[in-house]
Each structure stands twice: as structure tokens, then as C-alpha cells.
Amino acid sequence: MKTIPVAQPVLGEEERANVLAALEAGAISGFFGDYLGRFEREFAAWCGCSHGIAVSSGTAALHVALAALEVGPGDEVLVPTLTNMATFFAVHYQGATPVPIDIETDTLNLDPALLEEKITPRTKAIMVVHLFGHPVDMDPVLALADRHSLAVIEDCAEAHGAEYRGNRVGGLGSIGCFSFYANKIITTGEGGMCTTNDDALAEKIRTLKSLAFGSENKFMHSAVGFNYRMTNLQAALGCAQMAKISQLIQLKREVAQEYNRLLTDCPELQLPVEKGYAHNVYWMYHVVLAGHAAGRRAEVMAKLAAAGIETRETFIPYNLQQHLPLAAHIGREDCPRANAVAQRGFYLPSGPVLAQEQIAHIAEQLLTAVAAT
Numbered sequence: 001m002k003t004i005p006v007a008q009p010v011l012g013e014e015e016r017a018n019v020l021a022a023l024e025a026g027a028i029s030g031f032f033g034d035y036l037g038r039f040e041r042e043f044a045a046w047c048g049c050s051h052g053i054a055v056s057s058g059t060a061a062l063h064v065a066l067a068a069l070e071v072g073p074g075d076e077v078l079v080p081t082l083t084n085m086a087t088f089f090a091v092h093y094q095g096a097t098p099v100p101i102d103i104e105t106d107t108l109n110l111d112p113a114l115l116e117e118k119i120t121p122r123t124k125a126i127m128v129v130h131l132f133g134h135p136v137d138m139d140p141v142l143a144l145a146d147r148h149s150l151a152v153i154e155d156c157a158e159a160h161g162a163e164y165r166g167n168r169v170g171g172l173g174s175i176g177c178f179s180f181y182a183n184k185i186i187t188t189g190e191g192g193m194c195t196t197n198d199d200a201l202a203e204k205i206r207t208l209k210s211l212a213f214g215s216e217n218k219f220m221h222s223a224v225g226f227n228y229r230m231t232n233l234q235a236a237l238g239c240a241q242m243a244k245i246s247q248l249i250q251l252k253r254e255v256a257q258e259y260n261r262l263l264t265d266c267p268e269l270q271l272p273v274e275k276g277y278a279h280n281v282y283w284m285y286h287v288v289l290a291g292h293a294a295g296r297r298a299e300v301m302a303k304l305a306a307a308g309i310e311t312r313e314t315f316i317p318y319n320l321q322q323h324l325p326l327a328a329h330i331g332r333e334d335c336p337r338a339n340a341v342a343q344r345g346f347y348l349p350s351g352p353v354l355a356q357e358q359i360a361h362i363a364e365q366l367l368t369a370v371a372a373t
């Protein structure tokens with residue numbers, strides 16, 4: 001029996017042709033070749049942003065964004081506790097202190113109502129994460145940031161094409177950060193992008209991501225830079241993926257709608273939502289066990305694995321991390337909603353090319369497993 005994976009990149013003839021063309025032209029690095037600039041322009045325009053700066057990963061995008069905003073030691077950054085830990089790592093790389101924020105139990109995104117009480121004179125930025133493809137409720141976040149002069153970074157690694165009140169994520173705050181890892185909405189293998197509408201920030205990110213070479217004398221560096229360049233080979237893949245991004249998102253939405261239809265009547269399953277302000281791209285179809293199934297995640301996941309269905313647990317929240325340098329004032333129980341979801345949630349296969357029969361099989365096995373708990 002072949003296992004149905006949680007994610008599947010969709011790679012075809014165009015990806016192959018582009019990568020070979022870059023290879024044959026000898027344009028393989030992060031300095032040379034036409035695909036890089038094209039990918040940056042196309043992706044930024046698609047996000048409704050005036051600038052796109054390609055980088056080597058989503059983590060690199062988050063780090064260079066914070067560096068460009070001059071977030072450093074002594075500064076505090078508000079971050080949702082439930083995220084890929086890369087969001088927190090970026091803050092640590094800059095020597096700043098991340099302050100975890102609890103979530104809304106329906107969207108699983110940070111709860112904007114919990115931000116203000118965490119603001120101190122040291123707070124420099126808010127990093128929002130559009131988790132699993134659902135956009136954060138940005139208006140209250142932006143209003144608060146405005147009142148306290150805070151930068152807003154969007155971690156869009158899971159949300160390419162998600163919309164907040166009709167606007168695509170990536171240009172809603174100061175800087176948007178995307179990932180093109182193999183399981184993301186589109187992929188370049190490894191890769192990332194910063195998007196912004198701020199000319200000065202764009203220039204700074206572009207300099208910092210490439211060793212901050214000097215503009216007059218190349219080797220008189222203008223700052224301590226990073227080598228976070230994406231290669232032209234990766235950008236070649238990215239250009240091919242851009243041709244199908246809208247279709248991939250449409251397919252993911254259809255997969256989610258089918259899961260919704262099949263799973264909707266089960267009180268033991270909390271399904272993903274799509275708020276009135278949101279266009280959800282359903283990066284992963286994430287469910288939370290409830291009622292008598294609440295404490296039985298391991299059992300349910302084991303049953304699905306035995307039926308050839310790969311699933312993955314929810315991220316472990318920052319407050320529950322045992323090996324990270326959490327500030328002394330951060331307690332394990334500070335974000336109880338995220339802790340509860342993280343113990344009961346997991347995601348189902350969510351690839352855009354799942355067949356109808358596969359979705360039906362997964363839903364049936366899930367309902368059977370839940371009923372047996």
C-alpha cells in the first residue's frame with residue numbers, strides 16, 4: 001500500500017525546461033541569470049507589492065527582515081506561540097527577545113486582543129503568522145502597531161495568495177516573508193522571498209542578503225551582511241511555479257471544501273474556518289480533536305497511518321519548547337489555548353492533486369477512527 005503524503009509538490013515539464021535552460025546558460029548562482037529578477041518581479045506583483053527580494057529560505061527571509069528593521073539586543077518582538085519555530089529563531093538570531101502571544105481557538109492565529117497587554121517600552125515589532133493558510137485579522141494589529149509605532153512583519157510562509165479583506169498577504173505590514181520549501185504552496189526546493197512596498201527597506205534587504213557589498217567599492221562592505229541569496233536554478237523553478245500558482249490554490253481550496261463536506265457532522269472534529277474577512281488557501285487541512293476523542297490523538301493518528309494515510313501533529317508552541325532560550329518571565333502555561341490545541345491537533349494530507357477517492361478514503365478512515373475512541 002502506498003502512503004498518501006501530507007504534501008506533494010506539483011512539478012512538470014515547465015519546471016524541467018526552465019532548470020535545464022538555466023543550467024545550459026551557465027547561469028546557476030544567486031548573482032547571474034534572468035530567472036531571479038523575473039521571479040522576484042512576478043511574485044511581488046502577484047502579491048500586490050512593489051518589491052520582491054528572493055532569499056535562500058523562509059527562515060532567511062524572516063531574519064533579514066528583522067535585520068533590515070534594525071531589531072536587535074534589548075528589543076522585544078511579539079510572536080504567536082503556535083508557529084513553525086523558525087519565526088522565533090529569527091528573533092533570537094538578532095539577539096532580541098521574542099514574546100509569545102496566545103491564539104484564537106478558531107483560526108489558530110494570534111489573538112489581536114492579547115497584543116496590547118504585552119507591549120512595553122522595548123517592544124519593536126509584531127510578527128504575525130498566517131497559520132495554515134488563514135490570514136490574521138490584520139486591522140486591529142495594524143491599528144495597534146500604528147499607535148505604538150511598531151513594525152509589522154507578516155510570516156506568509158504558509159499563506160501565498162491568502163487574502164485579508166480582498167488584499168493578498170505580503171504587503172499588509174512593513175515586510176512580508178515567504179517560504180518556497182518543498183511542502184509550501186509553491187516551491188523552489190529551498191527558498192524564500194521578502195515583499196514590501198517600502199523602497200528604502202527593499203534596498204536594505206537587497207544589500208543585507210548579499211554580504212552587504214559596498215555600492216562604490218564592492219569590498220568596502222556597508223554592514224555585517226548575510227549570504228542569503230537564492231540561486232538562479234531555484235528561481236527557474238519558481239518562474240515555472242508562478243505559471244500555476246492560482247490553479248494550485250484553487251485545487252487546495254477544492255480539497256478543503258471536500259473535507260469540509262465529508263467531515264462537517266462530526267462533533268469530535270474541529271475543522272478549519274474561513275472568517276468573513278478571509279480567503280483561506282488551506283496550506284494544510286488541520287483538525288482538532290474534541291469531545292471524547294480529545295485525548296486520543298496518538299491512537300487516531302496510528303489508525304490513519306495503518307490505513308496508509310500520513311498525518312502530522314500541530315507545531316509544539318514556543319512556551320512548551322524545552323531546549324530554546326526562553327526569557328525567564330515566560331511560563332509554560334502563559335498561552336493555554338495554544339497548548340490545548342497543540343495537544344489535540346494534527347493535519348491531514350493536503351496536496352493539491354489529491355484525488356476525490358483519496359479524500360473520501362481519508363475522511364472515512366478518520367470518522368471511523370474517531371468513532372472508535
Ligand SMILES: *Cc1c(COP(=O)(O)O)cnc(C)c1O
Nearest residue numbers: 057058059084086157158179181
Ligand atoms: C516553513 C515555515 C517557515 C520556514 O521556512 P523555511 O523555508 O523552511 O526556512 C517559517 N514560518 C512558517 C510559519 C513556516 O511554515
